[in-house]
Amino acid sequence: MKNFIVKRLHSLAILTLIALLVGQILGQINWFAELFSHFVPHYTLVFALAAVWARGKIWRGVWAVSLLICLTYLFVLPTHAHHQENAQSWQTVWYNVNLNNADPLGETERILAYQPQIVALAEMDLDNPHWRKLQAALPHGCEHQSASPFALAVWSRQAWQSCAVHFVDGYPYIRAEQAGRVVYALHPPPPINGELAQSRLRYLREIALQIAREQRVLVVGDLNASPFSPVFREFVSAANLVQHTPNWLPTWGLLGLNIDHVLSRENVRVRAMEWGQSDHRGLWVE
The missing domain is CATH 3.60.10.10 (Endonuclease/exonuclease/phosphatase)
Incomplete structure (x- = not known):
């Protein structure tokens, strides 16, 4: 049973990596490809599971790097605002x-x-x-x-x-x-x-x-x-x-x-x- 889960998770992670690349690389020029760009939170979960369950150092490294990329997307801080003065609150x-x-x-x-x-x-x-x-x-x-x-x-x-x-x-x-x-x-x-x-x-x-x-x-x-x-x-x-x-x-x-x-x-x-x-x-x- 464990072997079955690991194989399916590995296949899912490969498809997830393809979806991530399609969304980010082709999303600017094709509307359907852009749809795949939105699901980074979901991709993060798949890569996290794959990195834990992967067999072999190479695949574990691939999924760990993919996970790091997604985490960067998720938690990157926005650019600082241009105006630093204490403006009136927008409320x-x-x-x-x-x-x-x-x-x-x-x-x-x-x-x-x-x-x-x-x-x-x-x-x-x-x-x-x-x-x-x-x-x-x-x-x-x-x-x-x-x-x-x-x-x-x-x-x-x-x-x-x-x-x-x-x-x-x-x-x-x-x-x-x-x-x-x-x-x-x-x-x-x-x-x-x-x-x-x-x-x-x-x-x-x-x-x-x-x-x-x-x-x-x-x-x-x-x-x-x-x-x-x-x-x-x-x-x-x-x-x-x-x-x-x-x-x-x-x-x-x-x-x-x-x-x-x-x-x-x-x-x-x-x-x-x-x-x-x-x-x-x-x-x-x-």
Whole structure:
């Protein structure tokens, strides 16, 4: 029985190594290959088991090196923020609440308990009066109302200088400006086929060019891309941003991946909120 398990684990580790290389090397040029780039946390577990159970020093070394590479991906520290001064706290909640959220009233109370100055939401159903209660508590801002996963809102306790919904390939994003600070809320489509993957790529590339021209900026959103994705890394580099959510932090419960992000050029602190009724985890930004 042990021999059977060891052989199967060895085969699984070989397939895992191939998937890791395909995702990282070919993920920039092929949408399907990029899908394999997201699962570094899962690959880490396979390589850890393979390194323990491997027979022979050579294979044990291969899986140990593969494990080290994955651990580096998981726990690498983000680049230091460009601005080190003590800026005014952003006090923002980002939360993809899920279109079919079963307890919007409880979620509203949970969000307000953080006493945020700004709330950015995805997938909220504004036909539900309980989300309207949250909007009433933060009455300034703008939203794109849609009976789809692409509803989007940015609300604040203070008035915005400007707040507008824009679109790339028909998918919304919000730019809101307040006292010299700019907030972007993003939610591109998921890359579940070639057409949607191209729309996500165009969405991120076009918005990255705009963000790069901003001064004080906070970017929040469900980017439908993990930190391990070449597409995500291209966006962060082109927008000249720093990622603040740890690579290892799962924000999407379905596959345990980190696809909700907080990015800026300032030193901000990010805390993961407790899991609520959504399949996504909210993020608290200070």
